[in-house]
Amino acid sequence: MSEIDISQVDAIIDGCGTARSEAITILTGIQDCFHYLPQAALDRVGERTDCTPAQLYGVATFYSYFRMQPAGAHRVKVCIGTACHVKGAEAVYDAFRRYLALDEDSDTDADRLFTVEKVACLGCCMLAPAVQIGRTTYGHVTQAQVGGLLRDFLAAEAQRAKADGGEVLRGAASGGEVRLCRCTSCEAAGAGAVWEAAEAAIEALHLNVRLQLVGCTGLSFEAPLLEVVGEGGDAFRYGMVRADDVEATLLRHFQPAGLHRRVTTRALRWLDRCVDSFEEHEAPFRYAADIRETIASPYWQRQDHIVLDGAGEMGPLDLAAYRARGGFEALQRCRERYTPDEVIELIVASGLRGRGGGGFPAGLKWRQTASAAEGMRYLVCNGDEGDPGSFMDRMILESFPFRVIEGMAIAAYAVGAGEGIFYVRCEYPLAVKRVREAIQMCVDAGLLGEGLALRVAEGAGAFVCGEETALLAAIEGQRGMPRIRPPYPSEQGLHGRPTLVNNVETLATVPWIVVKGVESFRALGTPGSPGTKTLALAGRIVKGGLIEVPMGTTIRDVVEEIGGGVEEGHSFKAVQIGGPSGGCIPARLADIPIDFDSLHSEGSMMGSGGLVVLDDSDCMVEIARYFLAFSQDESCGKCTFCRVGTRRMLDILERLCAGEGRSGDIEDLEKLAGWVQAGSLCGLGKTAPNPVLSTLQHFREEYEAHVAGQCPAGRCKALIRYAITTDCIGCTRCAQHCPVDAIPFTPHERHVIDDAACIRCDTCKQVCPANAVIIRPKKAGA
């Protein structure tokens, strides 16, 4: 075992303190420092802190962020969230493993440069499939790009001497303004390079333009999105901008200073264009400049912004801008005009329901916490958004941290909490960073007042920690194992004290309700679910992104009007709402409104609002298997029905997808699902069967087909084979790209696939220019 520098461990411990509750923070520090948890470091932690060996090892093996084996210099995290899954993330993962020639039981290449692993969700669903290498996220990754991506990363790494660009204002005091979001998903789409290009262009051309970092518009399908506000105040939006386009785009709106420069710039641009046209780009980013998105498009018309107010206009850490839009007015109003009880009654009257999952009335939680035992009370903002397929909490925390902080401060005032903790997933480093900075800015500005301390606690990778009792265990430095409720956290929560746990979006809604009033809030949405809901729209849809619509908007409106429908040539089959706890709603029920109760009655649930659109190429049995595998992997393993029950359900689903289904499997699956639902201890287990039950309810015929050895959607690898039709033009692309050489190289002739060697990775089908590769059922008679 290699030696480590113990003084680094000591420094981490000194920074975190020695209390038992700091175990996860300390281990995170060690993991970041050494890229794994060296035994010597853990021994040192055992010596110097109150953490016991049992606690440290239990925690280290519970959270997926930690690893006990040394990792390569860079970690390649392939997102296998729902949207990435349906867009072929598993194949991308396999491609990385093949490219790096990894053994079956190894995740690190021989040079110890890269470690390849799967990650639950990077929250970049509309850029699926997404891959994070080091701190860089790449979107729309294809199998063929894998090698190029690693080279690109290493090249960028080599030049990383240049520090990150500053976050706030850039450029001269303004003639006009150029706005760009650099949240995690926009960065994944290439916003960083666009930002640098804009900086360079403004400087080189001496443009009288301000470069402004803004909160995300949620228009992820067009990211990076550059908004140009001319001197007259009229705004133009450019979607999917590439760094190369930036200068030309800016010159369309702004004049360089001085006639000489104007003329030379024009000439140079003309020359550049001539040269460029000879080059073919195969960059990871899509090219399409000049899409002008008008504010009146259906994408915007159907939305109502409460938590996303100021999207695309306001800098995420621009406190003055937030205040100029009325920020912190709500907090001030509460403190000056209302007693804490009045604030609680206001929230109760608003009918605000928790946006994180079950939809429990927020006001009642507040009331319960406020009426619990006197003394220290805590407030926790649940930002452990673990559902694969949702990313609203990330976007809200990254783009509107002040709004969440204001919501926290109001809740703290109402329930009498002295300490507020943001629990944010470590997979969201930018959110963590911005919330920390925003808290500091609020403290410096004296906005939080006496007696309220806010801090961030980072999650270490465990979906179950979205469950509130597990979340509290994690903050206490324990394994995130849920416990039975009651007692509820509002009576006995963090460190045994009354604790209010609310989701990010719930808290971000609070300031609006205080300022605009209960009536305005109830005027939006439905009587049972007032207000708006952010939805993370991803999957097989044209315009994926984050939207905010009034509750009660129908699925059809969201998918077809706002999202622009499914990709051409396919038909809309179903939406998966609510991630692993939710269910699939078929296209024929698309007219049901999206609100807590309607979704529940269809066997789904709101969850946090991830909405993954599926089309006719998606297999519903496979989708159910995917979610069960996720729940099984993320189960804490405590109670029998969840630990073993979900495993036995998964056994059946795996059998079905492998073509080994037996008669009786469907009935067994259904019965077992019922027991897991009824018998599990916490929300994870109780809702884990939902994806199975809802697909059984609406797509039972697909299950029956699998029992008979057929996959109607042509997705389940064991039930299909690839073939090349007479349309083949003999171009050899498929043979060149096949990773396992299953297609002999026969130029100008029809190609043939060796079925025994074929791994069904779909590459040939994707690269074929003549659409000659087709999927056939393995068994005859489909």
Add this chain to the structure above:
Amino acid sequence: MSELHISLSVDGRAVSIAAGCTVLDAARELGIDIPTLCFLKGSAPFTSCMVCMVADDVTGKLLPACSSLAQEGMQIVTTTDHVREARQRALELLLSEHVGDCEGPCRCVCPVKMDIPRLLRAVGRGDWPEARGIVDQAQPHCVLEQDCKAPCERVCRRNQIDTHVSIRAVVRAVAAMDVEGDAALAVAPFERNVSVIGKLQDGEKAALMNDASTAAPVKSADPGGALSPDEARQEAARCMHCDCRKAHDCALRSCAEAYEASQRHYGTRGRHPFEQIAQHADILYEPGKCIRCGICIRIAEREAEPLGLTFIGRGFDLRIGVPFEQSLADGLRTVARACAEACPTGALCVRPEIQHPGKVSR
């Protein structure tokens, strides 16, 4: 909270109990039995096994009795078909991941169900009265001389390592000896075999050899093939102790019997491999029989073991082990026996040598 009392009913009988008590407390107050596996008296409930399921007729919901707080107006039922089936399903799920036999295969196939593993152990220690007692109890129905075809030897798991134990020869040696059988000996009746290991995978074979002599089969010096007492002892010591060390005081097995839980209901595909950890002088640990109730972890923590035990991993791969994969001997320095005795299954059990101090032969 001063003297606050909660009124509820269990199986139709009213009971009043202090606030903060559980449904299990209320039922026990009335003398109503609810089975538990993961519950440890004097420690906060953990709520993992779900065998203590009851239902509240008011809500229709199933609740784990050990940790559900008694609430005003609850109408708890503990004997309905629904409750019974919930317990049965929980047990069947636990059995579906259970690796390890209750009874040895030799006893299962013996027409008279002679407790062969126990007999071999008694012979191995040289405890002739006990050995004779076991043979005598089976003797009335047993036709040792002519008709015994020794099916036990065919199924003996030692065949998978080298050659079976010569069981019939050992039994005959015991029968031929001039020794009084232990009249007070109680041989547990054969119960349904709940759990079966099946064919051992390569990696699993060594695990069963912890308690067995590695010697080759004993060659009898007698031309007729009869074993001398010493030879019988050597041969008997080759028994691998496939039967569970807690075959007759296993809470999981007795619950499974009571609720007619079948191991086959959910199949046994995808179990963890058989494993036996013999790092500790006093106890053996078979993780395949563990139900992850954490009772041993709680005992070690309560008694301030310096290293103790912990949960490792999560999901279906959750297991209990010593921190940093250190030796079980280091993990449990003072409370090993207490843990083994409290373990509701045969996962942790006291080693036979310890159960029979002074009679150790090897």
